[in-house]
Amino acid sequence: MKNIAFFCIPAFGHTNPLLPIARELVERGHHVRFYSFDLFKEKIESTKATYISCDRFLSSLTNKQEKKLKNISTTEMTIQSIHITIEMDSFLNEEFKKEKPDLIITDSACFWGKLSAMKYKIPYVVSTTTFAFNQLSSSYMKQSFKEVADIIFGLPKVSKELKKLEQYGYHVKNAISLVSSDNHTDTLVYTSKSFQPFAESFSSHYQFVGPSLFDHYTLDKHHERALIYISMGTIINERLDFYQKCIDCLQDEDVDIIISVGNNVPIEQLHFNKEKVHIYPSVNQLEVLSRANLFITHCGMNSVSESLYMATPMLLCPQTAEQRAVARRTKEIGAGIMLDDDIHSSAMKILHNPQFVSSAMQYRQDFISSGGVKKAVDYIEGAPYKKDEVDLIEELNKYNRKTKLIYWMIIILLIFLLKGKYGLIIGIIAFLCSFPVRKKLQMRKYDKMIKNY
Known part of the structure; x- marks a missing residue:
């Protein structure tokens, strides 16, 4: 049995796919230590993994820095990740001496997980909660002017911070090398090979296992009124105006509406028909999607994967470059359309065209056959892999x-x-x-x- 260390950034979309994997590893007799943050403590401990709190290594943020992180500033996320890596250095040095992990499972955006594995020469598997991105698949990401400006003007700051890593024994060429995919690293991707853009360009070090889920629900799509589910995810979800617009456009139709708005949206400020519209801070998304006939989504990878897994077509409202990549691919397979200014007509187009359901159902079967948690754990148990193949x-x-x-x-x-x-x-x-x-x-x-x- 292996000693396995898990590392992840403090984000639900990155942490959630790792939880069923941690539980399965524990059930198979492996010793799992999960280095994370107190926001996820209860969820991690429910897997029976050993939870290690890393909250004390988080930097105190100014209002400006916090706002940038909420707006998914690549520059700010990179700088904060470097700071956490440095803050955790001596702690992880002692941890690795004591625990002697055989393998590290690290989120693709978790610098301290990747860099520690490299520094201490510990085999590692990367957990990728988006598409795997290389020079071909990254063509799916269309960055906004604001995102491009953030990267360009942030380069000097990032370069300065990266140099600080050298004195701690972390050798990094550039920030891109820390987040991009290469064909020599063992990697889990939580989608199917057919949904992944340019899948053939990735080596056999990549395992496309489909969604990593705890629960499985029976589809229940036949209702007296169609069910529309709306969610903008867990980060950029303070969209009071958007939720109200959706309500105004749709509640007079013969539909029921469920909206998940997060913890920071004042629900009492929304005006809606309480018989047909139900608004919550959070919901069991997979269960709701098992009943939903339409999902209006921000196009986070987990949300889209769960929607396809539950054969629910989508109205696509991406907000970041990665989400635009997922939206583009979803549109390509015929399981959704991009939202234009007319929410009503876009929603009705999907609800009244069975082809969208058919396309989503096709990928449901594809995702189910990808293997899920058990295939992911089988792959982890065999890591590291040495493969001689053409790159x-x-x-x-x-x-x-x-x-x-x-x-x-x-x-x-x-x-x-x-x-x-x-x-x-x-x-x-x-x-x-x-x-x-x-x-x-x-x-x-x-x-x-x-x-x-």
């Missing part, structure tokens, strides 16, 4: 470097043949065209590669 991404990068060189050699030759005439114009046009041209060539190469391998 499609590395091969693709070699091809990209080659095509880039050839592309610019052709442009230089063209300018030379024209004796420099129109050189500036050709150069500008070549620069503007270089990305779309090389992207198209890359995709052609990728299609050939996946056929050959």
Whole structure:
């Protein structure tokens, strides 16, 4: 039996998939120590894992920092993660000396879990609660101007903080290397291979196990009135205006509505028909989705996975780049549509078109067959893995470097043949065209590669 250490950031969407896995490992006789935060203490202890509180390592936040974290600022999240890593360094040094973990399970966004595993040379498995993202699948993420600006203007701050890690024995190239997926790290992804964008580009170190769930409910979709469920997740959910707009647009229809608003929305300020609209701080989402005919969602990965698992089509309202990636894929498979300004017509379109239910049902079967918790634990028990296989991404990068060189050699030759005439114009046009041209060539190469391998 193994000594296994779990690490996760203080977020429900990242912690929840790890809980059924921790319980299954304990039931199989493994010793599990779960390093987390008091907000999740009760849930973790219910799995029979040993809970280790890390609250004392959290930094005191200013109002400005707290606001940035609530708005999913990549810069602020990175800086705070670095601070926690440094604060936990001496504590984890003593913990690892005493407990001697055989394996670390770390959330993909948990710097202190990943970096500690690397520093102490402990095998680790990454828990990925979004899609697995590499240079291909990340094309699904469309960042807003605000998100791009946050990253660009935050780079100097992040670089400064990263340098502090060196003196503690943590060697990091850049922040991207800490959060991106590579083909050499054992990784769990809580979706199916067919739902994952560009799944073929990921090596066999990746296990696509579908949703990690405690409970399973029988579908109950036939009601006198259709049931609409609305939730904006657990982070950016203080959307009083949005909830009221949904109520105003939908409550006069022949439907029932359940809304989960979180703990910070003043429910008494919402105006609604109490016979048809039911509003709660939180609900058992899986149980509600087993009955719902439509889910209006922020497109968090767990929410979308649970919705598909319960064959519930969706009206998609993403708020971050990762959520936009999940929304795009959900739309591609025909299980939902993007919300436009007309909530009523969008909702009615889904409720009155059985094709959306059919598509969601198809992926329900796909998710069920992916193996879930038991497959995830089987994979963990066999870790670490050593596999000799072709890395499609590395091969693709070699091809990209080659095509880039050839592309610019052709442009230089063209300018030379024209004796420099129109050189500036050709150069500008070549620069503007270089990305779309090389992207198209890359995709052609990728299609050939996946056929050959």
